[in-house]
Amino acid sequence: MSSLSTVTMRSSRLMLLRRAGLQTAQRNFFQAAIARHNFRARPDLPFLAVPSSSTSTRVTRVRHMTTERKAQLKYEILTGIKYVGYIWIAGFAIFGISFAYFCERNERDYPTTEEWSFMTRFRMRMANIALYDPKHGNAVDWIQVGHWIDTVIKRLHDPEFEGDGLKDAPDGPKGTKDITSKSDEWRRAYFDAMMFWAKAAEHMEGWVWDTANGGTFPPGTMIGPSNPYPKPVPPGFRKAPREEDCILRHENPNEIYLKILNTVGFTDRQKIDAGLAYGSWLEYKGIVGPASIIYEDALNLALKQVKDTSSVSPIDEKTMTLKEEAGLPSENLLNTLTAYADFRARQGDINFALPVYISLLKARRSLPQPSDIDITSSLRSRKTPQSTGFFSSIYNLGAKIFIPPPYPPGPGDGIAPPVRDPAERCQEAALSLHIGEIMYATNPAAREEGLGWTREAVDIAEEQLHKINPNIREMKPVRRVCRDCLVTGLENWQKMVARLAKEEQQKKEEAEHVVPASKGWFGGLWGEQTPAKVEVRDRWSAEEKVIEERQRRVKDFVEDLRQPDRGWLSFLKA
Numbered sequence: 001m002s003s004l005s006t007v008t009m010r011s012s013r014l015m016l017l018r019r020a021g022l023q024t025a026q027r028n029f030f031q032a033a034i035a036r037h038n039f040r041a042r043p044d045l046p047f048l049a050v051p052s053s054s055t056s057t058r059v060t061r062v063r064h065m066t067t068e069r070k071a072q073l074k075y076e077i078l079t080g081i082k083y084v085g086y087i088w089i090a091g092f093a094i095f096g097i098s099f100a101y102f103c104e105r106n107e108r109d110y111p112t113t114e115e116w117s118f119m120t121r122f123r124m125r126m127a128n129i130a131l132y133d134p135k136h137g138n139a140v141d142w143i144q145v146g147h148w149i150d151t152v153i154k155r156l157h158d159p160e161f162e163g164d165g166l167k168d169a170p171d172g173p174k175g176t177k178d179i180t181s182k183s184d185e186w187r188r189a190y191f192d193a194m195m196f197w198a199k200a201a202e203h204m205e206g207w208v209w210d211t212a213n214g215g216t217f218p219p220g221t222m223i224g225p226s227n228p229y230p231k232p233v234p235p236g237f238r239k240a241p242r243e244e245d246c247i248l249r250h251e252n253p254n255e256i257y258l259k260i261l262n263t264v265g266f267t268d269r270q271k272i273d274a275g276l277a278y279g280s281w282l283e284y285k286g287i288v289g290p291a292s293i294i295y296e297d298a299l300n301l302a303l304k305q306v307k308d309t310s311s312v313s314p315i316d317e318k319t320m321t322l323k324e325e326a327g328l329p330s331e332n333l334l335n336t337l338t339a340y341a342d343f344r345a346r347q348g349d350i351n352f353a354l355p356v357y358i359s360l361l362k363a364r365r366s367l368p369q370p371s372d373i374d375i376t377s378s379l380r381s382r383k384t385p386q387s388t389g390f391f392s393s394i395y396n397l398g399a400k401i402f403i404p405p406p407y408p409p410g411p412g413d414g415i416a417p418p419v420r421d422p423a424e425r426c427q428e429a430a431l432s433l434h435i436g437e438i439m440y441a442t443n444p445a446a447r448e449e450g451l452g453w454t455r456e457a458v459d460i461a462e463e464q465l466h467k468i469n470p471n472i473r474e475m476k477p478v479r480r481v482c483r484d485c486l487v488t489g490l491e492n493w494q495k496m497v498a499r500l501a502k503e504e505q506q507k508k509e510e511a512e513h514v515v516p517a518s519k520g521w522f523g524g525l526w527g528e529q530t531p532a533k534v535e536v537r538d539r540w541s542a543e544e545k546v547i548e549e550r551q552r553r554v555k556d557f558v559e560d561l562r563q564p565d566r567g568w569l570s571f572l573k574a
Contacts, residue, residue, distance in 0.1 A: 104404065109133075113189040113407045115182075116162055120155045123148050127196065132476070143207075143216050146200040146250055153197050156190060172262025173255050179265035188410050191260070191270050195277065198256040202281055207249040210241035222246045253281055268305060269414040272298045272332050276339050283343060295340045302332040305415050320352070321359040329363050332414035338427070345434065354438050361431045367420040422464045422475075426482040429464070432457035433489050440496055447500070454493050461486035462554060486554065494547050501540035 103122065110128035112121040127148035131140055155161040157177065169176040179187050206219030215238050220231040224243020233240050257278040261271055275298035282291035306314050306329075314326040314333060322329055322337070329337075338360055345353035418424055436453030439446045465482045468475050 107404050111405060111407055113185050115186045116189065117155075120152060120162055123152050123155075124193065127152060127200075131196075140203075142200060142203045146204045146207075146216075149193065149197050149200050150250065152193055156193060169262055169264045173258050176259045176262045177264075179263060182265070184410075185407055187265050189407070191266060191274075194256070194260050194263075195274065198253055198260065198274075198277065201250045201253040201256050204250045205253060208241065208246040209249045210238075210245055211247060212245040213238060213241065215241075216249050217241055217246075257281070267413060268301055269332060269411065272301055272336060272414070275301070276336065279339070279343065283346070288347065291343065295336075295343050299333075299336040299340050302330065302336045302414075305413075306330055306333060309415065319355055321355050322363050324362070328367065328417035330415050331412075331418045334360065334363065334418070334427075335414075338431070342434075345438070350438055350442055354435065357431050357435050357438070361428060361435065364420070364424055364428050364431070367417060367424060370419045370421050422468050422482075423478040425460055425464045426478060426485060429457045429460040429482070429485045429489070432460065433485060433492065437492055447496070451493070451496050451500075454489055454496065458486060458489040458493060458550075461489060490547065490551055490554075494544070494551075497540050497543050497547060501544055504538070504540050 103125070106125045106129060107121075110125050110132075112124050116124070127145055130144040130148060155163075157163045157166065157175070159166070163177075165181045167178040167181075169178045179190060182190070208217050208219070208222055209215075210217060217237060217240070218231075218234065220227060221233050221237075222241050222243050223230050224246075226243060230240060257274060260266070260274040261278070266274075275294050279291045279294035279298070282288075282294060303313075303315070310326070312326050313323070314329050315322055315337070320337070320340075337356065341353045341356040341360070344356075432453050436450040436457065438450070439453065440450030443450075461482050465479065465486060468479045468482065
């Protein structure tokens, strides 16, 4: 019993001690009365308390910037600077390589003369890119084109850049130059730049530059006494400029063409080309009289070239048609006479234009084929054949990549007759188209003959358009002429056939009327009525379907659609 009582007493004491310890722990957890009723409150434990300066306990301070830490930070900073420098160097290298590739590729597409400085050549290439390779579809930004070519012309006339050695010409407007001291290559490049400048000035005629706020604005938008009803400013432009702050953005095209025609140092071929472009612009502006004079001056200059080499006049002075006994005409004579005949036809002088067109077409068809050119001259113009060894092949490949191509030669003086190449075949198609249109519109009895000329023009234009390589820059103008001839020919063909099909339908409706057949005195009263048997064939309706099928077939080929350039980051786009 004593042992049992002893165990019972010990167990009761342990239980009391445990209860006493639990109550002590509960008192330590809760210090305030609010904490006894808020069981979600954070417990106030000693090791969770924030130390304060008023506490008597001693706070141990930790040294963060140790010697090892300083060395580590120094290493990280230097490494970061080094890698940032590497990134900048790599970025500049990539930019330099990209810029060099951009310049080299554009130089091959739009070659410039090496006699110009780098900046002049770069700006001339940018002007060509803005004109022939626009980024937004087929819309040419003439503001950018005019800006680049204007800076090129200023550098060409500046003695500190490319204008060293130029003199003022005795005739012509102010700024006309004498370029006889320059080389032939420099003069050809200068002529191309001046014609480019004139073309940009034609499209930018009347545009003004705001000297106060900057920016180029279309004509009719400035606010001033001379323009009481200004046009609204197009989207993307700033506010309308004031008249007192505006100056012309470019010179008048009339002044530029007169400068070209009076420049001392250009060849007769160059002056003829400039005269034809000048006459076309005057005709577009409605200045018919001066345009006729310019066309006649160009034609007389081409005739003068022929008369200097031959005693026989190549044309009839009265009808202006080419003489067959005079031989093959020169290239300049063909171009000028064709332009003059086009001008007279647009002015309504059909009786003059039609015989000239026919004589021109006969002369162009008698031109020699490209294979009939003198073989000796072609062999002389060939380059020395290159060796076919391994190292020579590597050298030739490297030279082709890194050595820029030479500046292309000029088109010649135009005195010799041209060859019957795709460019001349396109001109033949244009002449056939003009002849067919004139014959169809002026002579009702010769409408089918005019339609035949139109069909022939369409066939020739489509054939040559398939042969011309669209990737060759020099053939792009020829391809454009063939494409315009094909589109115009199909439109004329469709209109001609539609009119004939309408007349055919009217004849068919008239034939369907019932006509009584006479069979004697009583036969007309009780006899049967038979329709008149008039055979009217559906020839023109069937030809309309042929034209529609032809248009559908050449639609994609004529539009010359191409996927826009998305840039070198296109692989990151969906």
